[in-house]
Structure formats: structure tokens, C-alpha cells
Amino acid sequence: MYINSDAATPSMSQGGAKSAKPIRGFCQRLKGKQGRFRGNLSGKRVDFSGRTVISPDPNLRIDQVAVPDRVAKVLTYPETVTRYNRKKLQKLIINGPDVHPGANYLNKKNEEVKRNLRYGDRNKLAKFLSIGDVVERHIEDGDIVLFNRQPSLHRLSILSHFAKVMxxxxxxxxxxxxxxxxxxxxxxxxxLHVPQTEEARAEAMNLMGVKNNLLTPKSGEPIIAATQDFITGSYLISGKDSFYDRATFTQLLCMMSDADVLYDIPPPTIYKPHFMWTGKQLFSLLIKPNHKSNVLINLDAKNKTFVPPPKGQPNEMSPNDGFLIIRNSQVLAGVMDKSTLGDGKKHSVFYTILRDYGAVEAAKAMNRMAKLCARFLGNRGFSIGINDVTPSEDVKAKKEVLVENAYAKCDELIQLYKDGKLETQPGCNEEQTLEAKIGGLLSKLWF
Structure with missing residues (x-):
């Protein structure tokens, strides 16, 4: 009955008569039009929620969401006064509803009705704030919020993030x-939904947190991983011909971590005529920044455009540097591309870190990669023009040949049909067989 009151037999009250109203079990609270999902989460009319347009920001951690200050002033969290947070909440009450961080309402423990802090003497209220009162304060940095995009098609359409007021x-x-x-x-x-109790926050953080859902429950592959610009930037940085002098190399390391991480700079790859470091060394430091980090991963993976080496040679001798080899977090060969950083791949760098060292380390690596690539591309520049997507004469010629061959085969089939020599497929007459065969031939032309 506690879980699902439909399945349980109707309980008998002490008098022997059936209880008038069935108990609402967990299932009843969740399902149906009035349930949690349809009634309170998907519906437009819920308290403590906001909605606005979204934008990208690669400088935020993957488990953060930037909340506009005008939203943070309206959405509140009821914080109970303790001896630890009393001074902080007194300041918030004095700030009031119009200054962030502030507070909108005060609920005294011995009063029925809550007080609106837009009116009255806020200094006096703050002075007499007692332990056990509840202050409905504005959302502040580090609060747990639920973030959702409709249509909510799978579990990961609602995740919890940490708020960052901006x-x-x-x-x-x-x-x-x-x-x-x-x-x-x-x-x-x-x-954006704001959970209203400590229990709800704890559950949201542990069950729905971004770090705890890096893998899709469908297949266990990473679903939160590098996309678009991040893959482009990583590919350009880790190429065979990417060399950086000490100033540029250290600049890129600072970009990667907002200059708050100590890096053990390795010896340069090239000593003469100048000291030069490679992009592969940069990625090695992205995975394991210093000796205190215990992230040591080993990975062998084919890149998206792997060209096999000449017979008898190992894969890392691939002529286009198309085979990634990582040993003890040192990138030895290969480039970073969609197959080694992107989502949906089980032999990706982030998946390996996640599997061996947990979600926190994987998220840290992802944050470093996002910051580095966004800032690197901002300085280097990257553009695509109409020439990049126009097929060359060579491609056009090959296309014409393919199309002509397919049309010729179709003409042969039509002739066979006219002559009555077409073998019918099981369950089809001659016309349906012709249709199916021509459809099969022509559908292969889409490339």
C-alpha cells in the first residue's frame, strides 16, 4: 500500500467498514495527469520554477548552470536559521528582495503567516532573528537546481546542476x-526547478547530478562528452605538426585551468634550435596535470580516419597518425578526434578515466578540455566556407558513374519485367517485386 495502493487489497478500518478514501501510494503520486511528472514537472504551472532561452558557456563546469540574477531574485530556497548561518541570513534579510543576494520572506517559528520583506523594518527583523526561523532566501552560487528541456524523452532530459548566479x-x-x-x-x-528541502537537494545531487550521469543507461556509453568546437580544437592542438614554445605552452596550460592548477611541465620534445613542446604533451597534462594526480590511463584506439600502416608494422606507424596510444597518461601517438573524445564511444579518453578513476576525475578532464579548446579556437580562429562543402570535379565524375550504373541496372530490371522473365519475390507479384528491387538499388545511391 505504501508503494502502490491499487495493487494492495483495500484495508479495513477498526470498525470493520472499508476506509472511505484509498491511501495515495508512491505510484499514485507519480503517475497520471495530477502526478509529479505531468502535474508538477512538465506542467507550466509550478512554483519555484523559471524558464528562459539557453546559451553556451564553455567556461562553466559541466555540472553548473548560470542563472540570471533577475531569476535568482524570484526563486527562493527556505533556509532554516541555525547558529552556523544566522549571521549570513541576517545580512540577506537586511538586503531584502531587490538586492542579490537577499531574501523575500521570513517565516517566524511562532507565527502562522510569513512576513514579506518588501515591507517593514528589515534591520529590526534581522536583529531579532532567532534559531528555528525560516528565511526564504534568493538562489545563490552552489544551490542545487533541476534543469530540464522538453520534450523529456528519457531519464537524462532532467538533470541537476549547481547554480551560478550571473x-x-x-x-x-x-x-x-x-x-x-x-x-x-x-x-x-x-x-529550472528549485528543490525545497535538504532531502530533495541531496537526492537530486546524488541521483540526478551531471557527474553521476555521464553514461547513458541505454548502453553504458558516454553521453556527456566533447562536441563540435571542442573536437575541432582538440584535433588541431594534438596534430603531428603542432609545436609550441614555452610561453605559448604555459599560456595554453593556464587557459586550461584558469591558472589555479600546478602543472609539472615535461622536458621539451625538440631542443635545437629552440625548445618546443607538442600538442600531445599538452593533452598528457590535461589528463594528468602533476605528480599529485593519480590518474594513470592506458588506451589504444583507432581514430575516425585510421589508415592502416604498411604490412608488418605496428598500428602506431599509421601514415596519417590515425591510431591513438596513451601509456601512463602520456599521449604517444594519434590525434584527439570524435572517436576518442566524443560521445557514444566506449574506447574514449573520458570513458577510460571514468571507468578507472571515477566521475569526478572524468568531469575535471572534461572541464579542462572545454576551456582549453574554446579559448584556443578563439585566438586561432576557425571558419568554414562554401568551397569546403562544394564537391570537386573528381567527386562529381565518380557520382555520375555510380548513378549511370544504377540507372542501367534499373533499365535491365524493367526490360525483364516487360519480357515476363522477372523472378518474383516471396509474397509479391511481379509489379511489387520490380518496385522493391528498383527501390533497393536506388536507395544505395544516397551517400
Whole structure:
């Protein structure tokens, strides 16, 4: 009855008569139009929720969401006064509803009705704030919020993030988390819900936290991983011909971590005529920044465009540097591309870190990669023109040959049909067989 009151037999009251109203079990609270999902989460009319347009921000951690200050002033969290937070909450009460961080309401423990802090003497209320009162304070940095994009098609369409209050009018989050929401930034809007109790916050953080859902429950592959610009930047940095002098190399390391991580700079790859470091060394430090980090991963993986080496030679001798080899977190060969950083691949760098060292280390590596690639591409520049997507004469000629061959085969089939020599497929007459065979031939031309 506690879980599902439909399945349980109707309980008998002490008098022997059936209880008038069935108990609402967990199932009843969740399902149906009035349940949690349809009634309170998907519906437009819920308290403590906001909705606005979304934007990308690669400088946020993957488990953060930027909340506009004007939203943070309206959405509140009821914090109970203790001896530890009393001074903080007194300041918030004095700030009131119009200054962030502030508070909108005060609920005294011995009063029925809560007080609106827009009116009355806030200094006096703050002075007499007692332990056990509840202050409905604005959302502040580090609060747990639920973030959702409709249509909610799978479990990962609602995840919990840590709030980061920022100016302007949009919700912002790291592009690595676009895939589970299926979000893009062409005008999409998303919803934000603020859990109202400590239990709800703890559950949201542990069950729905971004770090705890890096893998899709469908197949166990990474779903939160590098996309778009991040893959482009990583590919350009880790190429065979990417060399950096000490100033540039250290600059890139600072970009990667906002200059708050100690890096053990390795010896340069090239000593003469100048000291030069490679992009592969940069990625080695992205995975394991210093000797205190215990992340030591080994990985062998084919790149997206792996060209096999001449017979008898090992894979790392691939002529286009198309085989990634990592030993003890040192990138020895290969480039970083979609197959080694992207989602849906079980032999990716992030999956290996996640499997061996847990979600926190995988998320840290992902955060470093996002910051590095966004800032690197911002300085280097990267553009695509109409020439890049126009087929060359060679490709056009090959296409013509393919199309002509397919048309010739179709003409042969039509002739066989006219002559009555076409072998019919099981369950089809001659016309249906012709249709199926021509359809099969022509559908192979889509490339």
C-alpha cells in the first residue's frame, strides 16, 4: 500500500467498514495527469520554477548552470536559521528582495503567516532573528537546481546542476551537456526547478547530478562528452605538426585551468634550435596535470580516419597518425578526434578515466578540455566556407558513374519485367517485386 495502493487489497478500518478514501501510494503520486511528472514537472504551472532561452558557456563546469540574477531574485530556497548561518541570513534579510543576494520572506517559528520583506523594518527583523526561523532566501552560487528541456524523452532530459548566479537574461551551461537534453542554441528554452528541502537537494545531487550521469543507461556509453568546437580544437592542438614554445605552452596550460592548477611541465620534445613542446604533451597534462594526480590511463584506439600502416608494422606507424596510444597518461601517438573524445564511444579518453578513476576525475578532464579548446579556437580562429562543402570535379565524375550504373541496372530490371522473365519475390507479384528491387538499388545511391 505504501508503494502502490491499487495493487494492495483495500484495508479495513477498526470498525470493520472499508476506509472511505484509498491511501495515495508512491505510484499514485507519480503517475497520471495530477502526478509529479505531468502535474508538477512538465506542467507550466509550478512554483519555484523559471524558464528562459539557453546559451553556451564553455567556461562553466559541466555540472553548473548560470542563472540570471533577475531569476535568482524570484526563486527562493527556505533556509532554516541555525547558529552556523544566522549571521549570513541576517545580512540577506537586511538586503531584502531587490538586492542579490537577499531574501523575500521570513517565516517566524511562532507565527502562522510569513512576513514579506518588501515591507517593514528589515534591520529590526534581522536583529531579532532567532534559531528555528525560516528565511526564504534568493538562489545563490552552489544551490542545487533541476534543469530540464522538453520534450523529456528519457531519464537524462532532467538533470541537476549547481547554480551560478550571473548577469544578463539567459540560462547558460557547458556544451558538453547538450546531447542528453538534445539542446541547441537557436532559440531553445529550458526549465529550472528549485528543490525545497535538504532531502530533495541531496537526492537530486546524488541521483540526478551531471557527474553521476555521464553514461547513458541505454548502453553504458558516454553521453556527456566533447562536441563540435571542442573536437575541432582538440584535433588541431594534438596534430603531428603542432609545436609550441614555452610561453605559448604555459599560456595554453593556464587557459586550461584558469591558472589555479600546478602543472609539472615535461622536458621539451625538440631542443635545437629552440625548445618546443607538442600538442600531445599538452593533452598528457590535461589528463594528468602533476605528480599529485593519480590518474594513470592506458588506451589504444583507432581514430575516425585510421589508415592502416604498411604490412608488418605496428598500428602506431599509421601514415596519417590515425591510431591513438596513451601509456601512463602520456599521449604517444594519434590525434584527439570524435572517436576518442566524443560521445557514444566506449574506447574514449573520458570513458577510460571514468571507468578507472571515477566521475569526478572524468568531469575535471572534461572541464579542462572545454576551456582549453574554446579559448584556443578563439585566438586561432576557425571558419568554414562554401568551397569546403562544394564537391570537386573528381567527386562529381565518380557520382555520375555510380548513378549511370544504377540507372542501367534499373533499365535491365524493367526490360525483364516487360519480357515476363522477372523472378518474383516471396509474397509479391511481379509489379511489387520490380518496385522493391528498383527501390533497393536506388536507395544505395544516397551517400
Amino acid at each position: 548577469p544578463w537574461r539567459t540560462f547558460r551551461f557547458n556544451e558538453c551537456v547538450c546531447t542528453p537534453y538534445n539542446a541547441d542554441f537557436d532559440g531553445d528554452e529550458m526549465n
